[in-house]
Amino acid sequence: MRRRGRSDWATQTPTWRQARPALIDDALKRACARPSGNWFVVGASRDVRTGGHPCGRTVGGTEVVLWRSETGELRAGPGACPHLGAPLRESRVVCGTLVCHWHGLALDGGPFAGWEPFPVHDDGVLVWVRLDAVGGEEPSERPVVPERPAPGGGVDAVFTAVGRCEPQDVVANRLDPWHGSWFHPYSFVDLTVARPPLGDEDDAFVVDVSFRVTGRLVVPVRAEFTAPEPRTVVMRITEGEGSTSVVETHATPLTAEGAARPRTAVVEAVVAASGRRGFALARAAAPVLRP
Structure with a gap:
């Protein structure tokens, strides 16, 4: 955790010049081409x-x-x-x-x-x-479940919201890491895309970002965004506080394909892990504190 200086939201980087639509669109196409097994x-x-x-x-x-x-x-x-x-x-x-x-x-x-x-x-x-x-795909015996912290070692929470959009819109939004500190300044600051996807073999956005704790206190981490199947995007912390923690975004269509006014459920699952001693107490208290 560190204390950061004041900054001007309107002059932050990266800007629209770095958020290349073609790069996001290519990542979305690769995600949509992966099997979900229905x-x-x-x-x-x-x-x-x-x-x-x-x-x-x-x-x-x-x-x-x-x-x-x-x-x-x-x-x-x-x-x-x-x-x-x-x-x-x-x-x-x-x-x-x-x-x-x-x-x-x-x-x-x-x-x-x-x-x-x-x-x-x-x-x-x-x-x-x-x-x-x-x-409409070839069915599979099990879904593509993202890798998570070891069972019993994390605290999980699930939130669901409904939007008037299609699942691909949700996935495209999550595969645009550049918008994070612009659209969510209350959560993210100092965001830099350290490396864009390199293709199917290494299809991840690697991001350096600080999570805002309160006021000017932030926690800097490195994270990667991947899409293991057409309706899932995973943000995994790879370095820094909470390493191995994940935020999964799952986009589930509510309306039938081709609906004039499509609606999609956005299911976000957070599985947090930490090596701090106090985290064990938080994990034990989670069932009582969780709404």
């Missing part, structure tokens, strides 16, 4: 609780319902009851079985009367669902 992030793992109510999500115009069995195993499938189309997100979970609130039809997560479950994956931080009809 997996989509639908939210935080902790949002789907054992013994709790089901969760309803919309992905690419498809209604999805998620819940957990009595042993905590994740279940997912179409959001409409196969009987008369009741919204299953409003139903109840009884002993790990989803019971429709209209007529009591019970679903244990297996196929039933035309209701076919969706493949689902819980990576410990986020929940993913595979929708082959929406993705």
